[in-house]
Amino acid sequence: MSAVAIGVRERxxxxxxxxxARRVVAVALFLLALVGLYELYRWVWSSAGFTWPFAVDSxxxxxxxxxxxxxxxxxxxxxxxxxxxxxxxxxxxxxEAIVGFGLGAIIGFFLGVVLVHSRLLQRGxxxxxxxxxxxxxxxxxxxxxxxVNPKLPASFQGWGSVAVIAAFLTFFPVxxxxxxxxxxxxxxxxxxMRTYAASRWTVLWKLRVPASMPYVFSALxxxxxxxxxxAIIGELPSGLQSGLGGAILNFNQYYSIEPQELWATNIVAxxxxxxxxxxxxxxxxxxxxxxxENVG
Amino acid sequence: MSALxxxxxxxKVTKVFPRGNVTxxxxxxxxxxxxxxxxxxxPSGCGKSTLLRVVGDLTExxxxxxxxxxxxxxxxxxxxxxxxxxxxxxLFDWRTVSKNIAVPLELLGWDRERRRNRVDEMLELxxxxxxxxxxxxxxxxxxxxxxxxxxALAFEPALxxxxxxxxxxxxxxxxxxxxxxxxxxxxxxxxxxxxxxxISEAVFLSTRVVVMSPRPGRIAGVVEIDxxxxxxxxxxxxxxxxxxxxxxxxxxxxxxxxxxxxxxQQLLEAAE
Amino acid sequence: xxxxxxxxxxxxxxxAIGVFVLAIALWQGAISAFHIQQFLLPRPTDxxxxxxxxxxxxxxxxxxTFKEALGGFVIGSALGIVCATIVARFTALGTALMPVAxxxxxxxxxxxxxxxxxxxxxxxxxxxMAIAGVLCFLPVxxxxxxxxxxxxxxxxxxxxxxxxxxxxxxxxxxxxxxxPYVFTALKVAxxxxxxxxxxxxxxxxxxxxxxxxxxxxxxxxDFRTAWAGILVASLxxxxxxxxxxxxxxxxxxxxxxxxxx
Numbered sequence: 001m002s003a004v005a006i007g008v009r010e011r012x013x014x015x016x017x018x019x020x021a022r023r024v025v026a027v028a029l030f031l032l033a034l035v036g037l038y039e040l041y042r043w044v045w046s047s048a049g050f051t052w053p054f055a056v057d058s059x060x061x062x063x064x065x066x067x068x069x070x071x072x073x074x075x076x077x078x079x080x081x082x083x084x085x086x087x088x089x090x091x092x093x094x095x096e097a098i099v100g101f102g103l104g105a106i107i108g109f110f111l112g113v114v115l116v117h118s119r120l121l122q123r124g125x126x127x128x129x130x131x132x133x134x135x136x137x138x139x140x141x142x143x144x145x146x147x148v149n150p151k152l153p154a155s156f157q158g159w160g161s162v163a164v165i166a167a168f169l170t171f172f173p174v175x176x177x178x179x180x181x182x183x184x185x186x187x188x189x190x191x192x193m194r195t196y197a198a199s200r201w202t203v204l205w206k207l208r209v210p211a212s213m214p215y216v217f218s219a220l221x222x223x224x225x226x227x228x229x230x231a232i233i234g235e236l237p238s239g240l241q242s243g244l245g246g247a248i249l250n251f252n253q254y255y256s257i258e259p260q261e262l263w264a265t266n267i268v269a270x271x272x273x274x275x276x277x278x279x280x281x282x283x284x285x286x287x288x289x290x291x292x293e294n295v296g
Numbered sequence: 297m298s299a300l301x302x303x304x305x306x307x308k309v310t311k312v313f314p315r316g317n318v319t320x321x322x323x324x325x326x327x328x329x330x331x332x333x334x335x336x337x338x339p340s341g342c343g344k345s346t347l348l349r350v351v352g353d354l355t356e357x358x359x360x361x362x363x364x365x366x367x368x369x370x371x372x373x374x375x376x377x378x379x380x381x382x383x384x385x386x387l388f389d390w391r392t393v394s395k396n397i398a399v400p401l402e403l404l405g406w407d408r409e410r411r412r413n414r415v416d417e418m419l420e421l422x423x424x425x426x427x428x429x430x431x432x433x434x435x436x437x438x439x440x441x442x443x444x445x446x447x448a449l450a451f452e453p454a455l456x457x458x459x460x461x462x463x464x465x466x467x468x469x470x471x472x473x474x475x476x477x478x479x480x481x482x483x484x485x486x487x488x489x490x491x492x493x494x495i496s497e498a499v500f501l502s503t504r505v506v507v508m509s510p511r512p513g514r515i516a517g518v519v520e521i522d523x524x525x526x527x528x529x530x531x532x533x534x535x536x537x538x539x540x541x542x543x544x545x546x547x548x549x550x551x552x553x554x555x556x557x558x559x560x561q562q563l564l565e566a567a568e
Numbered sequence: 569x570x571x572x573x574x575x576x577x578x579x580x581x582x583x584a585i586g587v588f589v590l591a592i593a594l595w596q597g598a599i600s601a602f603h604i605q606q607f608l609l610p611r612p613t614d615x616x617x618x619x620x621x622x623x624x625x626x627x628x629x630x631x632x633t634f635k636e637a638l639g640g641f642v643i644g645s646a647l648g649i650v651c652a653t654i655v656a657r658f659t660a661l662g663t664a665l666m667p668v669a670x671x672x673x674x675x676x677x678x679x680x681x682x683x684x685x686x687x688x689x690x691x692x693x694x695x696x697m698a699i700a701g702v703l704c705f706l707p708v709x710x711x712x713x714x715x716x717x718x719x720x721x722x723x724x725x726x727x728x729x730x731x732x733x734x735x736x737x738x739x740x741x742x743x744x745x746x747x748p749y750v751f752t753a754l755k756v757a758x759x760x761x762x763x764x765x766x767x768x769x770x771x772x773x774x775x776x777x778x779x780x781x782x783x784x785x786x787x788x789x790d791f792r793t794a795w796a797g798i799l800v801a802s803l804x805x806x807x808x809x810x811x812x813x814x815x816x817x818x819x820x821x822x823x824x825x826x827x828x829x
Contacts, residue, residue: 054687124583134805136766229676252682269679277674
């Protein structure tokens with residue numbers, strides 16, 4: 001009987017690898033198709049001279065090859081190639097994003113746990129949590145920077161306040177989904193716990209938290225994107241040069257001369273977002289061991 | 297349509313599901329005449345629901361043929377020759393009860409006047425007058441099932457297919473709905489194929505009970521129910537009723553549930 | 569709705585109102601008590617008064633930006649619904665596209681704002697409308713697609729027993745089933761649209777746009793006006809959200825979210 005089970009596990013693993021390989025190929029094909037479409041659009045529009053929605057030339061739509069080549073060349077004289085620079089900036093932004101993610105996830109989880117135990121608090125606080133997301137963070141970012149920065153230890157200054165901004169964008173989906181997840185525990189299981197005279201703490205950790213895992217991961221996937229967005233945007237008003245946000249602002253000024261540099265930066269920013277997202281997805285696969293994608 | 301022509305003819309129907317290589321039905325032969333009430337009963341995996349779906353052309357047999365009203369099953373479905381009721385009511389939340397019952401009528405192109413009249417008739421039939429403007433979630437499980445039955449009968453099909461329609465309900469509601477179903481059946485004179493898990497329900501409702509056995513799905517035996525045509529609460533206390541229930545139960549036990557492959561083999565050898 | 573039911577609905581809001589009053593009071597008190605730098609975090613009363621005194625500048629700016637957000641919201645959501653409908657028709661395309669769409673929503677779209685500006689002239693509202701539109705497009709596409717794919721197989725079987733064709737199944741089952749999902753997405757999109765417009769203006773925009781105003785006020789450290797501007801943006805974003813919620817109450821009265829089960 002066990003030999004059969006092992007064989008099944010082997011087969012499942014092999015199928016998983018095969019499926020993963022197929023996915024990678026599909027993604028590669030898709031990217032190729034995207035590039036093809038981009039160039040096709042460019043060719044058609046520039047040959048026909050259409051000006052709607054915008055005129056197509058080498059500034060507004062640089063060739064994909066030009067953009068890719070720009071990675072290998074230095075942006076300014078006597079500097080390392082753009083690719084290296086962008087990589088380091090991406091790491092800087094990633095640092096802010098990770099810290100923001102962690103902070104936001106912990107706060108969000110904590111808030112969710114507090115709220116699930118009090119309907120009164122829920123009704124009182126939830127509307128504001130929702131409303132808080134209508135505040136354009138970019139607008140309060142300068143104030144957060146000025147306020148938080150001096151309070152941080154020296155090595156955290158600058159990027160620390162950006163991490164706070166990233167956390168602000170992160171905590172919301174985590175709170176909402178943690179709450180929903182904690183509430184999703186089977187009422188009959190809750191009753192069972194009562195028959196064991198289990199304390200609230202036990203019920204929380206043995207029942208509610210495991211039940212909330214799919215929801216929490218759904219939120220973490222949203223949070224992965226949100227923290228990157230928060231980090232990039234948070235850098236803008238703080239004038240930090242070392243991150244991707246600063247690079248975007250910088251290259252935006254040179255756009256008419258060297259458009260491919262801004263495009264290259266955007267591609268790196270997009271990759272950063274995707275990397276964060278995929279990481280959470282992989283962690284979920286390992287932790288949960290099945291992919292509940294249909295929740296939330 | 298002559299009364300001698302069978303309504304449903306199932307000939308040598310076999311259904312194999314490729315995934316997992318499951319033989320849900322093997323060599324099923326069954327003829328159902330006009331006005332009969334047939335129950336299909338058997339343990340899980342005996343293929344009774346699959347057989348119902350084959351008759352309704354909701355799944356295709358791997359081999360064999362099904363004739364409904366003298367036509368192939370597909371033609372019968374396209375001609376709206378039957379109504380179907382599932383175990384859960386499958387009502388549309390976004391429609392009121394009346395609108396739910398009207399769904400098949402809309403699809404048949406009936407005009408509003410005619411639809412409204414028929415819906416009112418149906419509401420009376422299933423005793424839900426006054427609930428027409430309610431929404432499904434406002435009704436109990438039993439009431440939802442009654443709406444489901446009303447919908448299935450709305451265009452007065454000669455054939456009614458029912459897949460464990462009362463399975464999710466409590467016993468008292470079940471018994472009450474059994475009586476209602478019998479009364480409706482008498483009123484409309486339809487033919488019914490009824491899938492169930494409950495021996496008592498099968499015997500109480502049917503003119504014939506078809507017992508099926510699993511692995512592979514086969515007909516283990518057919519029991520003629522010779523109880524009087526008019527049945528009521530007192531029928532459940534009729535000694536003949538108990539005899540028939542016992543007979544069906546024995547048939548299930550011998551050819552159906554709790555059989556190890558070796559036992560089944562022995563029985564088959566003994567029967568030969 | 570009966571008087572009691574209406575009263576019940578209002579009563580639900582009492583804790584929220586209570587928290588609001590409490591928070592404002594604390595805010596006001598804390599600033600005085602702890603001598604928090606007023607220029608950084610003004611008192612609520614100061615913000616409120618600037619909201620009123622600055623209205624000739626702030627409110628039109630808010631309206632200008634709101635129009636960008638609304639335009640982007642409508643166009644982006646409509647495109648999302650249309651694309652989802654097309655994709656859902658071809659189930660193979662749908663299953664292939666879902667992971668792509670989900671991964672695409674991981675891209676920080678807002679980083680592309682400068683490129684939209686370069687394409688569509690930073691001073692014109694169209695560039696910000698484009699950003700808002702793209703931000704709305706993805707969640708609406710993903711959720712509408714999911715909704716269109718979520719009809720229960722039993723309901724489809726039921727329709728087949730009525731010999732209903734594909735068009736009928738779409739009309740009577742798939743579309744109504746998808747509507748609650750669409751509204752969930754629209755609620756998310758409504759908030760994103762306003763934020764997208766305001767943040768988009770940060771990179772450059774007309775001088776009478778709210779985002780530009782907030783930014784310049786912050787730069788000259790006039791945080792009172794900046795906060796008043798934020799209040800305007802927030803209120804407008806909430807009103808768009810509220811509009812969608814009201815529409816949801818009417819259109820999908822039967823969805824579990826609306827009937828409160």
